[in-house]
Amino acid sequence: MDKVEIAPMAVTSLPWRDYLEMTKPKVVALMLLTALVGMCLATDGWIPLPALLFGLSGIGLMAGAAAAINHLLDRRIDQIMARTHNRPLPKGRVKAAQALLFAALIGTLGFAMLYLGTNPLTAWLTLASLIGYAVIYTGFLKRATPQNIVIGGLAGAMPPLLGWTAVTGDFHGHGLLLVIIIFAWTPPHFWALAIARKEEYAKVGLPMLPVTHGVAYTQTQILLYSFLYVLACMLPVVVGMSGALYLTGSSILSGWFLVRAWQVKYQSERYPPMKLFLLSIWHLLALFVLLLADHYWVLWL
Ligand code: HEM
Numbered sequence: 203m204d205k206v207e208i209a210p211m212a213v214t215s216l217p218w219r220d221y222l223e224m225t226k227p228k229v230v231a232l233m234l235l236t237a238l239v240g241m242c243l244a245t246d247g248w249i250p251l252p253a254l255l256f257g258l259s260g261i262g263l264m265a266g267a268a269a270a271i272n273h274l275l276d277r278r279i280d281q282i283m284a285r286t287h288n289r290p291l292p293k294g295r296v297k298a299a300q301a302l303l304f305a306a307l308i309g310t311l312g313f314a315m316l317y318l319g320t321n322p323l324t325a326w327l328t329l330a331s332l333i334g335y336a337v338i339y340t341g342f343l344k345r346a347t348p349q350n351i352v353i354g355g356l357a358g359a360m361p362p363l364l365g366w367t368a369v370t371g372d373f374h375g376h377g378l379l380l381v382i383i384i385f386a387w388t389p390p391h392f393w394a395l396a397i398a399r400k401e402e403y404a405k406v407g408l409p410m411l412p413v414t415h416g417v418a419y420t421q422t423q424i425l426l427y428s429f430l431y432v433l434a435c436m437l438p439v440v441v442g443m444s445g446a447l448y449l450t451g452s453s454i455l456s457g458w459f460l461v462r463a464w465q466v467k468y469q470s471e472r473y474p475p476m477k478l479f480l481l482s483i484w485h486l487l488a489l490f491v492l493l494l495a496d497h498y499w500v501l502w503l
């Protein structure tokens with residue numbers, strides 16, 4: 203019997219994949235983990251189910267909408283850069299109007315879920331984060347200053363606080379402290395990649411730090427922000443939010459990150475910046491899992 207062959211195009215051109223790609227699903231997934239940790243640390247009991255379900259769905263949908271707007275506004279520069287030229291908009295698989303409609307739909311749905319299912323504070327704060335990333339960072343800062351990701355990084359760092367307020371309906375310094383950790387993490391995370399992609403950013407005229415100030419200066423900044431990051435990682439212990447398990451685990455993680463950041467500065471032939479970019483993602487993930495483990499470990503003792 204003849205084999206029935208499935209044409210590869212039939213698989214690769216499924217439109218939902220393009221829409222999913224525009225939401226930057228892996229980035230949003232890590233953000234949702236940090237939001238979940240914010241929720242868990244906000245309470246000693248169970249997270250109320252509506253806050254958990256509507257909170258995570260709403261934050262995820264609005265972050266996905268912000269990412270889709272980023273794809274829309276960046277479609278022309280994305281077309282030129284090798285890393286991004288295959289994206290749905292530059293390739294014409296999704297039209298600009300479709301992307302806008304998609305972002306508006308999921309963004310509105312996310313806002314409604316947060317407003318009605320959690321509380322107005324969380325809905326407005328998440329909207330502010332969406333505007334911070336999609337409009338202020340993408341539309342303005344990214345093209346204006348090499349400090350773009352330091353300032354714009356605040357929007358991406360917000361999810362733990364959003365998770366916190368989804369549960370409590372109120373600000374708390376401890377939630378803000380988790381934001382500070384991600385805020386300090388963002389420059390080593392992004393500049394490590396920016397060094398590796400320096401030529402591409404220069405080609406499209408984006409003023410990323412390695413383009414405007416050179417690789418050596420960026421490596422120094424990565425090392426300095428890595429010190430800030432490990433200091434920020436100690437804050438949960440300093441304020442008594444986390445205990446011995448977190449202290450032990452995060453100290454090991456911090457030492458490891460500092461050694462790698464030091465190597466990026468002084469031995470980059472042995473440890474290239476792109477490796478630090480990948481490490482940064484696993485590092486933040488491990489750190490937030492530790493915060494969670496420490497929280498429940500202490501409660502169950
Ligand atoms: C302004 C702040 C940020 C900037 C400029 C930035 C930049 C980037 C860039 C350019 C990539 C793409 C790498 C590629 O396509 O190969 C990336 C990947 C990634 N980022 Fe960030 N990032 C930021 C904040 C965050 C935050 C807050 C998180 C999560 C808490 C995060 C998690 C990730 C993850 C998980 C990936 C890997 C995605 C994948 O492999 O598809 N980033 N980041």
Ligand SMILES: CC(C)=CCC/C(C)=C/CC/C(C)=C/COP(=O)(O)OP(=O)(O)O
Binds near residue numbers: 226229233264329360
């Ligand atoms: C509501 C809320 C929590 C909003 C946060 C939204 C969000 C998805 C932030 C992502 C941060 C990020 C990946 C920035 C890279 O953008 P880039 O344009 O520099 O990178 P690119 O060239 O890969 O697109």
